[in-house]
Amino acid sequence: MTAEEGASAPPDDRAKERDLAKTRPKTAPKPEGERIVRIALDAMGGDYAPAAIVEGAIQAARDFADVRITLVGIEDVVKEEMARHGASPETISIAHAEEVIAMDEQPAAAMRRKKNSSIHVGIKMVRDGEADAFISAGNTGAVMAVATVLLRTIDLIDRPAIAATMPSQRGYTVLLDAGANVVCKPENLFQFGIMGSIFAEHSLDKPRPTVGLLSIGEEDVKGNPTTKEAFDLFSQSSLNFIGNIEAKLFYRGIVDVVVCDGFTGNIALKISESVAEMITVFLKQMFSASLSSKIAYFLMKSHLADFKRKVDHQEVGGAPLLGVNGPVFISHGSSSPKSIKSAIIRARKFVQEDVIEHIRENLAENKDILAHKEAKEEGIWTQLTKKIGFGQTGQESKDE
């Protein structure tokens, strides 16, 4: 099952990856028309950092000639880990960051106190044009807060959202917000829909993606007050909006982009992981229950691997934080080297397809609807930036 941050490598990417691996010598020329992508990768973030991160980076650098990775973290630690893998410094460099934000640190406080964290240093590289994208499997709240403050939100976007790519019976479905915003206004949901649609179109190659609102009934009168009002905004827009989508249909993959607030989205995503975990436990019990089931397991082994691949969040690598002025990917805290490599592949495509520029264009198209949003109330992000002493840096939140 996909994870909080589950953005998976779409099939064509995987096919491309296999082809490249087969045919390419070490110094393969980069494919025509594809630009070199410079990725800043948080070496210190994640439950298995730095080992899993460095290993994932090495695998990606080996397989993709058009990727340049900078590992961001405590230099000595990263160097030692690289040496352990005999990694060459050709395609992987190191950017020193002397502080580390722990997985369980309170994001706002950590952001304020540790301005030299690997998260800060990596996101600054994106802001300053030294990297094309930042990836972290570390403290999700801290990545969101630092990215929002340092990169600021895209014009016409009030709050960024995490876009998780989930497996389904037919390919992939984008779910957003997967946890960035606990409370949302209707216009936030509408903005998420625009961003999710563009992401699905350009990053998952879905032409004119369908967009639905996660709700408890299909009729437009169903839902809570926020989803009902968002329904009206979507109906007026240029998006391919198909109305409410009930959760019971989610994994059939009949809608490309599913929009909801971050509280609901996070619970939908995490409870899906929990169901998959339970079923996996039951399957394991089943396959070890008797001699005949053990033989069956042996007969099924290759198919089971395929099954696991379909529901495995490692296939999926990182979820973009959509809505900030720069590509930022958040990976699962328990990321393996495989997950990190997948995240790098996703970020590479995101950059090469220039998803953020496409989002800006689509926002302009829907400007009239967006202009109707009420901008009176002080948003959470404004409060957050105030709380963390953002004003002291001399910059301003766009909410203010």
Place this chain on the structure above:
Amino acid sequence: MTAEEGASAPPDDRAKERDLAKTRPKTAPKPEGERIVRIALDAMGGDYAPAAIVEGAIQAARDFADVRITLVGIEDVVKEEMARHGASPETISIAHAEEVIAMDEQPAAAMRRKKNSSIHVGIKMVRDGEADAFISAGNTGAVMAVATVLLRTIDLIDRPAIAATMPSQRGYTVLLDAGANVVCKPENLFQFGIMGSIFAEHSLDKPRPTVGLLSIGEEDVKGNPTTKEAFDLFSQSSLNFIGNIEAKLFYRGIVDVVVCDGFTGNIALKISESVAEMITVFLKQMFSASLSSKIAYFLMKSHLADFKRKVDHQEVGGAPLLGVNGPVFISHGSSSPKSIKSAIIRARKFVQEDVIEHIRENLAENKDILAHKEAKEEGIWTQLTKKIGFGQTGQESKDE
């Protein structure tokens, strides 16, 4: 996977059922200390009504000597269906109801217009002491509305909640509200917790059940404004409150009762069904992929049946609508005869254990905390009862 209404037969009930089936002649004396339970069953509600409902009723009546079932619906239709099964009228009677509320009818309007529906007639039987419980697989919204108006809510309860019993890695977990209330106040969540705890203790035999709040982080500062305030109410109570529970742990079964609003609960439950459906599809593909996997399927057959039983909502029959003055069970719209039989078993235990009386006692224990709730705002239920012309019947909503 369990369904919206998923209340499953707990293991001891199933064991009891098997024992009874083995040892009891047709006219078995009822077990010592167990009272006869009279159940009004909506023969017209559900996707496969009346056939599946009547068949389930016949099976339950045959296997349980202490159950008396009244099928509520259009008499001729029900009689014909019973005749088809050669059912004897000894333990099953019929109560005529000339109207039927369709599955997709707007609940408030249907409630107002069809006062002789099977739902009205069945719930009136409970109100008037002619039945001990009512079960329907019909229009969930209509059952909730009619039950709330005719039975009214229990003193100190503002709104009823649907309590779904979900499978887990260790037995069963109660999730409420599973869809009755789209928007909830903190005191609603607290009331749900009390009712869920008593239900788990007496209906699922869990001594001093643990109660958790479904949220996006374990710390008390995590969640949305409503769950944070509810956290404080729970902390002061006599319940065995263990704090927030993250969705990713839900199916480990480490908490007996999980509380959330009906929007979140409905989505959590339905998306779980959707994951299970997807995994089932993948498993079927896997088992039919090759000759060896087909052989494996053959070897696994008995274990697969056991696996299916663990995640099947048919094992699970109906979910009580907790908070009204009478036992009302809501079953899945797609209920099979097996589901209906399970619901009857659940309702029987609910009545024999006098769950509602225990809820009243516990509410009295937590009266001081409940008294602090703000009763100023006009609740949805008040609005609903007004809208459906409830005032015209001469009764009053308790909210008013």
